[in-house]
Amino acid sequence: MSASALAGTGVAAASTVHANLTAPALVQHALSRGEGRLSADGAFIALTGQHTGRSVQDKFVVDDPSVSEQVWWGKINQKMAPEKFAGFAARVREWLGARPVLFTQDLYAGADPAHRIRVRLVTTNAWHAMFARNMFIRPPVAELEGFTPDFTIVHAPEFEADPARDGCRSSTCIALSFAAKTIVIAGTSYAGEIKKSIFTVMNWLLPERGVLPMHCSANVGRKGDVALFFGLSGTGKTTLSSDPERALIGDDEHGWSDTGVFNFEGGCYAKVIKLSKDAEPQIWDASHRFGAVLENVVADERGVLDLDDNRFTENTRSCYPIEFIPGIAPGGVAGLPKNVVMLTADAFGVLPPISKLTPAQAMYHFLSGYTARVAGTEKGLGKEPQATFSTCFGAPFLPRHPEVYGKMLAERIARDGADCWLVNTGWTGGAYGTGHRMSIGHTRALLRAALDGSLANAEFEKDPFFGLMIPKSVPGVPAEVLNPRAAWADKAAYDRTAAELVRRFEANFESFAGAVGEDVRAVAIKAAA
The missing domain is CATH 3.40.449.10 (Phosphoenolpyruvate Carboxykinase, domain 1)
Incomplete structure (x- = not known):
């Protein structure tokens, strides 16, 4: 035995x-x-010592x-x-x-x-x-x-x-x-x-x-419409794809083939710090049952979980089989994507909560892979947000040159006619420390409109800093939330902050500008002349 x-591991043992x-x-x-040890609900809790992340x-x-x-x-x-x-x-x-x-x-x-x-x-x-x-x-x-x-x-x-x-x-x-x-x-x-x-x-x-591997979550609607959610850790991939109205294909890693989308995995690995039962009931339930594995989660002497306690790390995790989520897509496969969503948690508070992207803009933001980290999420970060650019929303896992994946994404968007969106799940009304985190209720309402097709026909206005097309109205979302500048009390402060983020995008683009076509270079974010 x-x-x-x-066999195949190279380990020889009589153990x-x-x-x-x-x-x-x-x-x-x-x-x-x-x-x-076990939690009060039967989940297994493990501590990982000095290494609480990759x-x-x-x-x-x-x-x-x-x-x-x-x-x-x-x-x-x-x-x-x-x-x-x-x-x-x-x-x-x-x-x-x-x-x-x-x-x-x-x-x-x-x-x-x-x-x-x-x-x-x-x-x-x-x-x-x-x-x-x-x-x-x-x-x-x-x-x-x-x-x-x-x-x-x-x-x-x-x-x-x-x-x-x-x-x-x-x-x-x-x-x-x-x-x-x-x-x-x-x-x-x-x-x-x-x-x-x-x-x-x-x-x-x-x-x-000929298959595009992707760091994204994915789900499918009742009409068979598939949506992809690209994003770095903390941007909402797992949260937003776990939607009671849509079947989950997977929460993190997928392939886009000629016939459709398929999950690489058979489970989910959700970040659970400050997990809310009301906002994220599916992940909550999956994490409070036998069979789940919890990493560095705090529990009291009775095993009752305290998901707000970050004494070991902000990167607390729950790993559970995907079938713990109700209504998953059978077999982890579905058809070709109709919508591609790129998630960013903008701690500068200057990006709109949703904007429609052209195919060239989609490739630009895919290769940029922008989000922002804030104090408390990682050791060594100061009070100011720190812009992070991780190409293809997954640079640490790319063994090939990013252009390989970027070209494949552009080809598939063009071939399959997917609509593309940039969604900010970060801050609004001001930067981190002044503004507040985007309402998950508003984000879900915006995504609902994007995925059901109604938002594609809305009236849009162009943002002067980032060149993004912002909808003027969306049911269930206040108008002042849609335009980030309108949400700031201090408009001059918004302009300064937006200009600073533009400069960071511009500097990052230099690393891949030579590997993209003129259509992508034309939509690159850059400071006004």
Whole structure:
């Protein structure tokens, strides 16, 4: 059993290997091993120690000769020499082989059978195995017999890498070899590394198959109309796609093929800090039941959750199988997108709550990937908002050059005729600290009008700073909310703040201006002459 369960991982062991256990068995092991505890509702709570988010600076891609020319090298994809990876992987495998107990899970990534991959995880912890089981697609039992992985994840959170020996930066190392079809994760218990490593793999494989991989959530209406929601963490991808009026396809990662949209995953990984039962009932219910895995969430001695408590991190998370959300899209697949929504949480408070984009503007904002971070969401941030540009709304997970994905998006929008929107879920009436967060009720009303087609026929006015087309009226939303300048009491302050954000967009555009067509350069945000 050990040999078959570990086949393809490179780990050889006479240890006890628990292969493909179900959630109840994994919870039982996790509790008996002291890996965490249960909430009052039965969710499993785990703490991840010093790593409460992804270790971006500790991510490496192996510089294999067969892929080197195609990889987007830089701060995101740091090079690791093949011989360093071989030695590092061998030491981690040897260390795992010496553990008394290991857990494995065999899973799929990709709901569309034509574009899925088989993934095998080997790990030391039952709760990490449960996280992966929640997060990816669980094959039918009959398909587990003879399961042969396409990629393996060798997961050793307690192992400490040696920078001098392993060619990495610290005792934490996440290394991916496309040639060896292996991911090695060491020195971090944050489970998001497991999820995002496979997303990186899908971002590598699918473009060659003519499929656009996307960091977005997706849902589908009763008439079969599919909507995509691009956005960075904290912009509302999970919240806005979990709509009782529409079926959820998935909350984070999808592919856009010639036939439609499909989820990469079989679960959701929702940020739950300050989660509201009234505003987000589906995520609330999914996080308060047996089978959910909660990361760094605070609970009292009775196990009652306090989702407002950020003592461990602002990045508290809930991981649960997608079927915990009622009315999901069957099989995680649906038709071609009718609407493409790009989400930004603008903490400067100067972008409109919704605006209609031309195809050229959509590509520009896709490559820009703008949002803004504020104090309290990350350590080291001051009082002023910090503009963040993450190309394709997912730069940390792009192994290929951004232009590859940008070109594919433009082609698909043109081919399938999708309407495109920019939605600000951030601040209005002033910047962070002066204004207030956009009402989720208003945002949902705006999206409802966009997705049902009525907003496309509205009367629009052009914003003078960003060149965006803003609707003049939308049912259920006050007129003064639609135009951001009207929402500011101090108009001169708005003008100064908007001009400053324009300058940041302009500076960021320089990094990809040479790789886009004249149509995109013509709509780029720039300061008035």
